[in-house]
Amino acid sequence: MEATQPTAREASLLMGATLAISMIGIFIGIFFLFINIEISIRIAAAVLVGVVGVISFVRHSICYESDQIRMGWRQEHKEFQLEVGYANLAIGIWGLVAAIFNWGLVCGVALAIYATYLFCTLLLHLSESHAWEELHKAVHRSRAIKSVVSTGFFVIVLAIFAFIAFAHAGVLPFIHL
Numbered sequence: 001m002e003a004t005q006p007t008a009r010e011a012s013l014l015m016g017a018t019l020a021i022s023m024i025g026i027f028i029g030i031f032f033l034f035i036n037i038e039i040s041i042r043i044a045a046a047v048l049v050g051v052v053g054v055i056s057f058v059r060h061s062i063c064y065e066s067d068q069i070r071m072g073w074r075q076e077h078k079e080f081q082l083e084v085g086y087a088n089l090a091i092g093i094w095g096l097v098a099a100i101f102n103w104g105l106v107c108g109v110a111l112a113i114y115a116t117y118l119f120c121t122l123l124l125h126l127s128e129s130h131a132w133e134e135l136h137k138a139v140h141r142s143r144a145i146k147s148v149v150s151t152g153f154f155v156i157v158l159a160i161f162a163f164i165a166f167a168h169a170g171v172l173p174f175i176h177l
Contacts, residue, residue: 006065006066008067008069011059011071014067018056021052024047025047025048029047038102038104041108041161041168044158044161044165046095048114048157048158049092049158050096051092053089053090053093053114054089054096056088057089060084061089064082065078067081108161112158115159125144125147125148126148
């Protein structure tokens with residue numbers, strides 16, 4: 001029997017789920033900011049770090065061939081993508097644990113760590129968008145712009161929720177929510 005060639009379908013569906021869940025998490029997190037800051041922080045950590053981290057693990061590590069096709073990358077060694085997936089899983093698990101046990105400061109730390117991790121990813125996307133020789137093609141340029149904008153937006157949201165969690169926990173000087 002002939003093996004089927006991998007496609008970007010699985011990774012694209014997982015990326016779509018990540019984006020949809022992120023938007024839902026952001027909306028619900030902002031909504032609860034006006035009702036209960038602790039719940040808002042827990043929701044942000046659970047959804048934006050926990051669920052997004054676990055889905056990213058699946059996309060990068062389990063569906064790595066599909067994800068390579070989706071990103072336009074081809075590598076002989078899958079280890080790099082496995083590492084990226086494991087990092088997402090590790091951060092995601094602790095985001096979920098902190099939210100479940102209502103560890104407000106740890107939720108903030110998980111949000112800050114994920115924001116920092118994805119900020120580094122944003123820098124990679126920015127360097128790729130300037131150096132990629134195929135950016136003269138509209139499809140590649142559009143993908144690079146979307147990647148930079150969406151990652152940048154997500155980093156800002158994570159950092160804001162981390163700041164709110166730190167202020168609520170009283171670890172920021174002169175600020176307490």
